[in-house]
Amino acid sequence: MKITDVQIIRFSVETEQYSTKWGYGKIGAKRRVPNGLIKIITDEGVNGFDTVYGWGMYYDPPSVDITENIIKPLLVGQDPRNIERIWQWMMAHRGFSETAVGSVDCALWDIMGKIANSPTYKVLGGARDKVLAYASTYPNLGDPDVYAEHAKDAVKRGYKAFKVHAYIFWDPINKCPAPGKPSFPKKDIEVCEAVRQAVGDEIVLMLDPWSVYTYQESIMVGRQLEKLDYYWLEHPMDERRIEPYKQLTKELQINILGPEMEPGSFYSRGNWAFQRASDMGRIDVSFGGITGNKKAIAMYESLGMQCEMHVGGFGNLAILGSTTEEQCEYYERGLTRPEIDRDQCPPFLNNPCDPMDNDGYVAIPQGPGLGIEFNWDYIKDNFLPDLSSKNVKFED
Ligand SMILES: [Mg+2]
Structure with missing residues (x-):
C-alpha cells in the first residue's frame, strides 16, 4: 500500500x-x-x-x-x-x-x-466508548452573574464539570480591550465565586486564566480556588518560564495543569513532568498528533500523573477512547457562551464531532477511522x- x-x-x-x-x-x-x-x-x-x-x-x-x-x-x-x-x-x-x-x-x-x-481508537487499543465532558466557556462573557447563569444552564444541559475562562486581555470594569494589563485576577475570583454558588458543591469546576497571571497573582487566585474547591488551575503563567511553575506547584494545594501551549510534543512534556512543574499534564493533537500524544500519555502514566487533553476534535477523541478515565479524565467541549448552541453541527460536517448525552458524556465516534463525515x-x-x-x- x-x-x-x-x-x-x-x-x-x-x-x-x-x-x-x-x-x-x-x-x-x-x-x-x-x-x-x-x-x-x-x-x-x-x-x-x-x-x-x-x-x-x-x-x-x-x-x-x-x-x-x-x-x-x-x-x-x-x-x-x-x-x-x-x-x-x-x-x-x-x-x-x-x-x-x-x-x-x-x-x-x-x-x-x-x-x-x-474506529481508530480500537486500533490504538480501546479503553472506553464515551468520555465525561466539561463545558469550557468563552472568556470575557460579562459580569459574574452572566457566568453564574451560564453555569446553571450547562448543568441543566447535563454537564458535570464546568471550566471558566474569565477576563483575558479584557478590562471587565471599563468593558474594553486591555492589551497592556491582560489580567484582572480579583475580578476572576468574583466570577469563580459566583459560579460555585450557582452550581453547588457537586459540580467539578476549573479555572483557565490562559497564561496572563504573574506568579503572585497565580498564588493569590490559587489560594481562593482552594477554598472554593476548584479541581485545577490551568496554565496560569507564561509557559516559557518553567521555574515559576515548579515553585507554584510546590506552593499550592490545587492541581496546576500544564503545559498547554509549549512546543516540543512529548519531549517538552517529559521535561516538565520530570521537574514536577505541574501536577497534571496537558497536550493535544496539534503537538505531534496521535502518535506524539500517546507517547506523552504513557510517559505521564509512568509518573502517576493524569494528562488532560486540550480542546476537542476527532483526533483527541480517538486518544480519549484509547485511554482510561484515570489517565485522561475529561473532554474539553467548547467554547461555550449563552448565545451559541454548542450542540449544532458545523456546516462542513454531516455528523457532529462530539455529541453529548444528558449525563454529560461525549460518545467516541464509531465510524471507521476517526469517524469524520464531511x-x-x-x-x-x-x-x-x-x-x-x-x-x-x-x-x-
Ligand atoms: Mg487552556
Missing part, C-alpha cells in the same frame, strides 16, 4: 469568533474565515482525512506550500501504515510545525482505522481554490 497524493482542501465558513486579538475570544461581527482539511490518498482506494484550521489563530496548520514542497515529497511512495517511521521523519525535519505533523499523523491513523474497518456539497460550494486545486475531488 502506497501514498499517492497529499492535499489541503480549503473552504470558508461563517463565524463570529475571535474577531479582535485583544479581548481574546470576544465575539464580533459575522464574517467568513478560511477552514480546511487534509486528505492523504492511497493507491488502494482508502483515503485518510483530518480537519485542520480549527484553532488556526494559535496554531500553524499545514499550508498548501508546506504540503506541496515538504510534506508531499516525504510521504508520496510511502506505506501509510508505517506511522512511527513517518512520525520520526516529520519530527526530525523541523521544517514545518507540530500542528502540521499532527494533521498528517491523524490522517494516517484515519487510514489505519479504515483498513481495519474499525458535507462535500458544502465544501464544494465554499471551496477556496489555490495553485494545487486541479486534482481536488470532493469525495471520501
Whole structure:
C-alpha cells in the first residue's frame, strides 16, 4: 500500500469568533474565515482525512506550500501504515510545525482505522466508548452573574464539570480591550465565586486564566480556588518560564495543569513532568498528533500523573477512547457562551464531532477511522481554490 497524493482542501465558513486579538475570544461581527482539511490518498482506494484550521489563530496548520514542497515529497511512495517511521521523519525535519505533523499523523491513523474497518481508537487499543465532558466557556462573557447563569444552564444541559475562562486581555470594569494589563485576577475570583454558588458543591469546576497571571497573582487566585474547591488551575503563567511553575506547584494545594501551549510534543512534556512543574499534564493533537500524544500519555502514566487533553476534535477523541478515565479524565467541549448552541453541527460536517448525552458524556465516534463525515456539497460550494486545486475531488 502506497501514498499517492497529499492535499489541503480549503473552504470558508461563517463565524463570529475571535474577531479582535485583544479581548481574546470576544465575539464580533459575522464574517467568513478560511477552514480546511487534509486528505492523504492511497493507491488502494482508502483515503485518510483530518480537519485542520480549527484553532488556526494559535496554531500553524499545514499550508498548501508546506504540503506541496515538504510534506508531499516525504510521504508520496510511502506505506501509510508505517506511522512511527513517518512520525520520526516529520519530527526530525523541523521544517514545518507540530500542528502540521499532527494533521498528517491523524490522517494516517484515519487510514489505519479504515483498513481495519474499525474506529481508530480500537486500533490504538480501546479503553472506553464515551468520555465525561466539561463545558469550557468563552472568556470575557460579562459580569459574574452572566457566568453564574451560564453555569446553571450547562448543568441543566447535563454537564458535570464546568471550566471558566474569565477576563483575558479584557478590562471587565471599563468593558474594553486591555492589551497592556491582560489580567484582572480579583475580578476572576468574583466570577469563580459566583459560579460555585450557582452550581453547588457537586459540580467539578476549573479555572483557565490562559497564561496572563504573574506568579503572585497565580498564588493569590490559587489560594481562593482552594477554598472554593476548584479541581485545577490551568496554565496560569507564561509557559516559557518553567521555574515559576515548579515553585507554584510546590506552593499550592490545587492541581496546576500544564503545559498547554509549549512546543516540543512529548519531549517538552517529559521535561516538565520530570521537574514536577505541574501536577497534571496537558497536550493535544496539534503537538505531534496521535502518535506524539500517546507517547506523552504513557510517559505521564509512568509518573502517576493524569494528562488532560486540550480542546476537542476527532483526533483527541480517538486518544480519549484509547485511554482510561484515570489517565485522561475529561473532554474539553467548547467554547461555550449563552448565545451559541454548542450542540449544532458545523456546516462542513454531516455528523457532529462530539455529541453529548444528558449525563454529560461525549460518545467516541464509531465510524471507521476517526469517524469524520464531511458535507462535500458544502465544501464544494465554499471551496477556496489555490495553485494545487486541479486534482481536488470532493469525495471520501
Ligand atoms: Mg487552556
